[in-house]
Amino acid sequence: MLKKKMMKALNEQINAEMYSSYLYLSMESYFQSVSLAGFAAWMRGQVQEELMHSMKFYDFVNERGGRVTLDTINKPETSWKSPLMAFEHILRHEQMVTELINDLVDLAIREKDHATNIFLQWFVTEQVEEEASVGEIVDKLKLIKDNSSGLFLLDAEMSKRVFTLPQPE
Numbered sequence: 001m002l003k004k005k006m007m008k009a010l011n012e013q014i015n016a017e018m019y020s021s022y023l024y025l026s027m028e029s030y031f032q033s034v035s036l037a038g039f040a041a042w043m044r045g046q047v048q049e050e051l052m053h054s055m056k057f058y059d060f061v062n063e064r065g066g067r068v069t070l071d072t073i074n075k076p077e078t079s080w081k082s083p084l085m086a087f088e089h090i091l092r093h094e095q096m097v098t099e100l101i102n103d104l105v106d107l108a109i110r111e112k113d114h115a116t117n118i119f120l121q122w123f124v125t126e127q128v129e130e131e132a133s134v135g136e137i138v139d140k141l142k143l144i145k146d147n148s149s150g151l152f153l154l155d156a157e158m159s160k161r162v163f164t165l166p167q168p169e
């Protein structure tokens with residue numbers, strides 16, 4: 001059975017993951033508006049991934065006999081000055097999510113909630129991957145600067161991302 005404090009924090013994380021999905025959907029729309037279809041497709045994968053994260057927390061709270069209570073999802077920003085600024089925003093956002101996950105792990109340890117701690121380890125690893133993949137794109141965009149040929153090449157590369165829903169364990 002989940003303790004109240006842990007349940008509240010996990011509910012907040014459901015909201016944070018939903019917000020991530022909403023923010024990335026807003027970015028997808030931005031990339032569509034500037035005709036960068038590959039970046040937009042990459043963002044769609046990100047939208048689905050964040051929804052999947054949110055549902056992982058949702059299912060875990062229920063599995064542990066807790067109660068999910070949904071809250072308001074904040075309004076995301078709607079435009080960015082450049083693809084680089086959008087991706088720098090994603091990187092800052094993911095670093096913030098990493099802190100949230102670390103705080104949840106700290107709480108699980110304090111509460112001696114070993115099951116939640118084990119559940120959270122998947123997210124600890126996931127955040128390392130997320131920060132690395134976004135950081136790589138930020139670096140490429142910095143190299144590209146104002147070179148439109150480079151941007152179109154990267155756009156084509158980004159379109160190759162395929163998101164597959166993980167199979168039930």
Ligand code: FEO
Pocket residue numbers: 017020049050053094097130
């Ligand atoms: Fe759900 Fe991008 O962390």
